[in-house]
Amino acid sequence: MPEIAPHIAHMPGSGVRHILERALRRPGTIILAVGEPGEVASPRIRDAAADAWREGAIRYTPNGGTPALREAIRAKLARENGLDVDIEQIWVTVGATQALHLAMALTLSRGDEVLVPDPGYTTFTMNAHLLQAVPVPYPLRPARDFQPDLAELDSLVTPRTRALIVNTPSNPLGSTFDRATLDELLALARRHDLWLISDEVYERFTWGAPHVSPATLDSDGHVLSVFSLSKTYAMTGARVGWLVTPPDWRQTMLRVQESVVSCVDEPSQRAAAEALTGDQAAVARSAAHYRENLSAATAALSARGLRYLTPTGAFYLWIDVSHVSGGDVTAWCERFLDQEGVAVAPGSAFGASGEGWIRVCVASDRAQLLEGLSRLPAPV
Structure with missing residues (x-):
């Protein structure tokens, strides 16, 4: 029997999914490990998708997305992000996951290095391995409130570095980068001629200063921006996101999108357009x-x-659970699940700098959340 490509064996799995699958085998588990909104998408959004199915609107759409959705995204970016882009810079994708994969596939070749936040979203590293690129973690440490050390980050750049991934608001940290920090990160990218890939999935949920899109600070086409409707509109299963590219990439994007998914289904795109153009009260709630x-x-x-x-x-x-995790927070999370019936995500699943920490999602029922947290062992 032929073997799969050798580099696939080195691709890490998801430590969060490992905990979730273990939790799903235990009825009654309080699941705080997965970033799933507790709400259900608004009826008008669901109805838009249902109408498309009833009408038989289930044929191919343009590679970049339906004109109605791309125009809705263009208007949204101008209104909420301060980004003025051409519709041909917007490419509708199968969630932010595909948008991120496209951004990395477009900018990384075999053996190239990409700077990824540590702790950071697991897919950053998984994609790099899948593309035969090399993920280079840049540590985000408690001593700096998990903000980047620009001097240290600069020292990690080598002749093989091609891209820098920035995620604000952060999954898993719940932290944000302010405008000054983003300016410094863009200056670093310009200095070393790097792409900056910006993951902005949680853009609508900031607690203090408003979200800043790095592309608004970009004057010379270094930024590729990744967005999603999954968290904002409780549409995780509908799988609609988008990638914003620099200008004049249309011919390249047509080839790349066709080779990966061809297009996103029309019912989901109709739901997405309705989400972006309709009443936003549910997002505020x-x-x-x-x-x-x-x-x-x-x-x-x-x-x-x-x-x-x-x-x-x-x-x-x-x-921080380092007072009980004993240097192996993944093993501790497994024991905590088995003994206390609560699933939390081990910080080490998001990088070596996450050892001793856990990520908890607060998007579900408050009583369940507080009950789960009450079972965490306090410091003596």
Whole structure:
């Protein structure tokens, strides 16, 4: 029997999925490990997709997306992000996951290096391995409130470095980068002639300063921007995101998109267009719910003396359990699940700098969230 490509064997799995699958085998488990919004997408959004199915609108769409959706995205980017782009810079994808894969595939060749945040979203590293590129972690440490050390980051650049991935608001940290930090990161990218790939999936959920899209600071086409409807509109299963490219990439993108997925299905695109153009009250309610859950959760953790990173975005809590994890937080999470019936994501699943920490999603029911957190062992 032929063997699969050798580099696939070196591709890491998802430590979060490992915990989830273990949790799903235990009825009654409190699942706080997965970034799934607790809400259901608004009826008008679901109806838009259902109407497309009833009409038989299930044929191929243009590679870049339907004109209606691309125009809705263009208007959204101008209105909310301060980005003025041509419709041909917008490419509708199968979630942010495909948009991120496209961005990396377009900028990395075999053996190239890509700077990835550590702790950072697992797919950054997984994609690099799949593309036979080399992920180079740039540490985000507690001593700096998990903000990048620009001098250290600069020292990691080599002649093989081609791209820098920036994720704000951060999954898993719940942290954000301010405008000054993004300016410095872009200056680094320009200095070394790197692409900056910006993951902005949690853009609508910031707790303090407003979200800043790096592309608004970019004057010379270094930024590729990744967006999604999954978290904002509770549409994780609909799989709609988009990639914003520099100008004049149309011919390249037509070939690349055709080779990967051809196009995104029309029912999902209709739902996406309705989400972006319709009433946004549900997004505001979701944001209020997440922020209230974060406030309740951080108050509960503080009362018990548990250390955490104060969240400034997304809907995650990054919690220090090093007082009990014994240097192997993944093994501790497995024991915690088995003994206490609560699934949390091990910080080491997001990189070596996550050892001793866990990620908790606060987007679900508040009572379940607080009950799960109450089972965490407090420092003695």
